[in-house]
Amino acid sequence: xxxxxxxxxxxxxxxxxxxxxxxxxxxxxxxxxxxxxxxxxxxxxxxxxxxxxxxxxxxxxxxxxxxxxxxxxxxxxxxxxxxxxxxxxxxxxxxxxxxxxxxxxxxxxxxxxxxxxxxxxxxxxxxxxxxxxxxxxxxxxxxxxxxxxxxxxxxxxxxxxxxxxxxxxxxxxxxxxxxxxxxxxxxxxxxxxxxxxxxxxxxxxxxxxxxxxxxxxxxxxxxxxxxxxxxxxxxxxxxxxxxxxxxxxxxxxxxxxxxxxxxxxxxxxxxxxxxxxxxxxxxxxxxxxxx
Numbered sequence: 001x002x003x004x005x006x007x008x009x010x011x012x013x014x015x016x017x018x019x020x021x022x023x024x025x026x027x028x029x030x031x032x033x034x035x036x037x038x039x040x041x042x043x044x045x046x047x048x049x050x051x052x053x054x055x056x057x058x059x060x061x062x063x064x065x066x067x068x069x070x071x072x073x074x075x076x077x078x079x080x081x082x083x084x085x086x087x088x089x090x091x092x093x094x095x096x097x098x099x100x101x102x103x104x105x106x107x108x109x110x111x112x113x114x115x116x117x118x119x120x121x122x123x124x125x126x127x128x129x130x131x132x133x134x135x136x137x138x139x140x141x142x143x144x145x146x147x148x149x150x151x152x153x154x155x156x157x158x159x160x161x162x163x164x165x166x167x168x169x170x171x172x173x174x175x176x177x178x179x180x181x182x183x184x185x186x187x188x189x190x191x192x193x194x195x196x197x198x199x200x201x202x203x204x205x206x207x208x209x210x211x212x213x214x215x216x217x218x219x220x221x222x223x224x225x226x227x228x229x230x231x232x233x234x235x236x237x238x239x240x241x242x243x244x245x246x247x248x249x250x251x252x253x254x255x256x257x258x259x260x261x262x263x264x265x266x267x268x269x270x271x272x273x274x275x276x277x278x279x280x281x282x283x284x285x286x287x288x289x290x291x
Contacts (some may be wrong), residue, residue, distance in 0.1 A: 002089070005061065005209075010175055010201075011079075011080070011081035011082055011175055013059065013063060013081055014063065014069035014081075014186055014203060014204055014207070015204070016033065017059075018050065018204065019033055019061070019204070019207065019208070020033050022184070023059070023211055023212070025051045028254070029056065029090070029180060029215050030211060030215065031056070031058070032055075032057060032058050032059065032090075033058075034058070034059070034060050034061070035058040035061045035062075035063070035283045036060070036061070036062050036063070037062075037063050037080075038062060038063065038064045038065075038066065038080070039065060040060045040065070040067040041065060041067050041169075042060045042065060042085050042086060042087035042169055043087045043153055043169035044067075045060055045087070046058060046060050046087040046089050046169075047153055047155055047167050049089065050089050050111075050155040050167060051225065053162055055089075056089060056090055056091040056094060056157050056165075057088075057089065059086060059087075059088050059211065060086065060087050060088075060090075061084070061085065061086045061207065062082040062085045062086075063080055063081050063085075064078065064079070064081070064085075065085045067076060070182070076131060078153045078171070078173065078176060078182075079176065079180055081175075081203070082173070082174060082175050082176050082180065082192075083173045083175070083176060083192070083203075084170065084171070084172040084174060084203055084206060084207055084210070085170075086168055086169070086170055086207065086210075086211070087168065087169040087170070087213070088168050088278070089165055089167055090165065090166045090167075090168065090218065091163050091164070091165050092104040092108070092112070092222065092226060093106065093157070093164050094107075096222075099223075101220065101222045101223070103163065104221075104222065104225065104226030105226065105249060106154075106269070108163065108226035108228075108268075109164075110169055110268060110269045111221065111226070111228045111233060111268075111269050112166050113137060113138045113151070113168060113236075114138055114225030114228075114233070114237050114265075114269050115152055115214065115217045115218065115221060116138060116150045116152070116168050116170055116214055117134045117137070117237070118134075118213075118217060118233065118237050118240055118242070119136060119210060119213035119214040119216075119217055120132070120134075120138075120140050120150070120170065120172065120182060120213075121133070121140065122130055122209075122213045123206060123210040124142075124147075124148075124172075124193070124198075124206075127198075127199070127200045127205055127206055127209050128193050128196075128198035128199055128201070128206070129198065129200075130142050130193065130197070130198055130199075131143075132147070132240075133241065133242035134240050134241045134242060134243070135188075135241075135242055135287055135289065136241055136243040136244075136262065136265070136287050137150075137269070138150035139188075139283075140172070141242055142191055142193075142196045143191070143196060144189070144289075145189040145190055146188050146190050146191070147172065147173050147190070147191050147192060147193065147196065148151060148170065148173065149170075149171050150168065150170050151168075151169045151171070152166055152167065152168045152239035153166070153167045153169075155167060168214075170210065172190035172206070172210075173190065173191065173193065174192060174193050174194065174201050174203055174206065175192060175193070175194045175201050176190075176194070176195070177192075177194075177195070178195060179240075181195075188288075191272060193206075217231075217236075220232065221233055227266060227267075228269065229267050234265060234267065234269075237265060237269075238265055240291070241265065243262045243271065243287055243289065244262050244263065244265065245262065246261070246262050246289050246290070247260070247261055247262075247289075247290040247291075248261070248262045248273065248287050248289060248290060249261075249287075249288040250271070250282060250285040250287050250288070251272060251285055251286040251288070252282070252285045253284050253285065258273055258275055258280060258282065258285070259276070260273040260274050260276070260280070261273065261285070262277030263279070266281060268281075268283075270282055270283050
């Protein structure tokens with residue numbers, strides 16, 4: 001049947017009902033899950049929901065994104081049902097009395113995309129059985145090729161009773177074929193779980209594992225008051241990061257470049273680079289691994 005989601009048997013549709021039963025719980029963090037056949041950008045949709053007061057715990061999943069956004073304005077697209085495109089709404093500045101959570105200061109929000117990267121590594125390693133690593137800050141690499149990316153966007157609070165929000169979007173290539181892979185303007189090759197020889201490419205358990213891993217790390221991070229060191233998040237990130245220990249070239253937002261050795265990640269999630277002028281702490285930039 002033309003247009004049917006079952007015409008490509010390698011890419012069956014997700015079931016919103018099954019995902020809700022598996023993920024949405026009374027005590028969260030996932031309180032509401034929406035699945036759409038197509039949208040421009042899941043991040044844009046969840047940002048709009050946050051601006052109108054949506055509560056923490058909203059999850060939006062799209063079977064297809066036509067204008068998914070990456071870092072530095074890049075576009076992330078995928079054929080229908082060939083990947084995972086999801087965005088979640090978090091409000092870390094909101095106190096949660098029943099969990100004993102105090103508001104996390106905005107200075108800690110930069111750890112959320114890195115947290116999502118750690119969750120991605122865990123989900124891919126457990127289900128796909130692949131050695132996935134992170135390129136700082138949060139690109140998922142398999143054999144040096146990009147398989148997934150994370151984009152976090154801050155949404156200012158609308159009133160004293162509506163705290164700021166952070167929308168975290170994740171795009172993962174699952175069954176893309178070689179002729180469907182996107183081009184990366186930085187020259188980094190792309191791949192998919194299927195092309196990398198994954199043990200499993202069923203998107204339903206992959207999405208469940210990913211969202212559960214995000215929830216687990218978010219709980220630990222909030223329990224620690226947003227402290228990435230105390231929660232163990234920084235150690236987990238550094239262990240998964242392929243950038244640390246490498247010679248790198250970093251393209252900074254102002255157009256300048258930094259060359260040096262990436263020596264670590266500090267307590268704020270900044271990349272430490274030992275360059276000609278000494279140690280630098282970088283909060284943003286495009287990293288190129290040098291051989």
